[in-house]
Amino acid sequence: MSLLSPDDPSPFRIENPNGRAPILLVSDHDSNRIPAGLKQLGLPDDELARHIAYDPGIARIGRRLAERFDAPMIATGYSRLVVDCNRVPFTPGSIPAVSDGTTVPGNEALDDSARQVRYDALFTPYHAAITQHLDQVIAAGTRPLVVALHSFTPQLRAGGGDRPWHIGFLWGADDRATAPMIDLFARLNPDAVVGANQPYSGGSPEGYTVPVHAERRGLHNITPEFRQDLVSTPEGADIWAERFGDALAALLEQGLPG
Numbered sequence: 001m002s003l004l005s006p007d008d009p010s011p012f013r014i015e016n017p018n019g020r021a022p023i024l025l026v027s028d029h030d031s032n033r034i035p036a037g038l039k040q041l042g043l044p045d046d047e048l049a050r051h052i053a054y055d056p057g058i059a060r061i062g063r064r065l066a067e068r069f070d071a072p073m074i075a076t077g078y079s080r081l082v083v084d085c086n087r088v089p090f091t092p093g094s095i096p097a098v099s100d101g102t103t104v105p106g107n108e109a110l111d112d113s114a115r116q117v118r119y120d121a122l123f124t125p126y127h128a129a130i131t132q133h134l135d136q137v138i139a140a141g142t143r144p145l146v147v148a149l150h151s152f153t154p155q156l157r158a159g160g161g162d163r164p165w166h167i168g169f170l171w172g173a174d175d176r177a178t179a180p181m182i183d184l185f186a187r188l189n190p191d192a193v194v195g196a197n198q199p200y201s202g203g204s205p206e207g208y209t210v211p212v213h214a215e216r217r218g219l220h221n222i223t224p225e226f227r228q229d230l231v232s233t234p235e236g237a238d239i240w241a242e243r244f245g246d247a248l249a250a251l252l253e254q255g256l257p258g
């Protein structure tokens with residue numbers, strides 16, 4: 001049984017594959033698209049516009065950064081509600097039946113074989129594309145900085161209060177690039193409220209993309225989290241892409257620590 005019909009687009013997209021920057025941009029939550037056969041997972045349009053379905057603002061920020069730095073970018077083509085490509089398969093957040101207070105009818109009562117269909121169609125091709133790209137550029141002599149782009153909701157429906165940070169930087173096992181990036185960003189943007197491993201920690205065992213593709217290979221990595229109310233308009237996304245890009249340019253200029 002296949003998840004994608006001929007009219008559904010590819011499970012991922014690669015922009016600027018031959019970009020020359022020593023950077024790989026990855027976007028795990030780029031799109032809120034649902035394969036046609038899944039009938040919106042039983043959700044109305046307004047739920048698919050929420051942060052539970054994707055990371056608002058990030059597709060545009062990614063394009064801006066790919067252009068500015070001449071960097072390749074690999075992005076998912078489908079909603080995290082179908083499969084969250086930044087979660088370990090078969091863990092509860094991977095194909096959520098409930099997300100931030102919203103029940104996802106199309107994800108209730110899935111058995112392992114139904115989950116496997118989603119992994120085979122979406123998760124596996126996306127991560128294989130990242131693996132293949134990294135294998136190629138590393139074989140050619142470049143060890144790229146992996147930049148994992150995300151955005152976060154200013155407030156969860158499920159509670160927890162306001163999140164005051166304008167941008168957060170997450171890290172897990174390796175903060176070699178993140179620590180100087182936080183300093184540079186704060187110095188260049190003295191009015192910004194910058195979170196260090198906020199609004200959540202990058203060290204959580206649920207995360208997949210950075211541990212698997214960057215940490216295991218010993219690649220430098222940075223995970224910025226942009227607050228969604230600041231980046232959900234094109235103008236806002238452009239402003240924050242520029243701010244992040246200015247700090248990233250300064251980091252590359254000063255050189256990544258070994």
Ligand SMILES: [Zn+2]
Nearest residue numbers: 029055150151
């Ligand atoms: Zn995200």
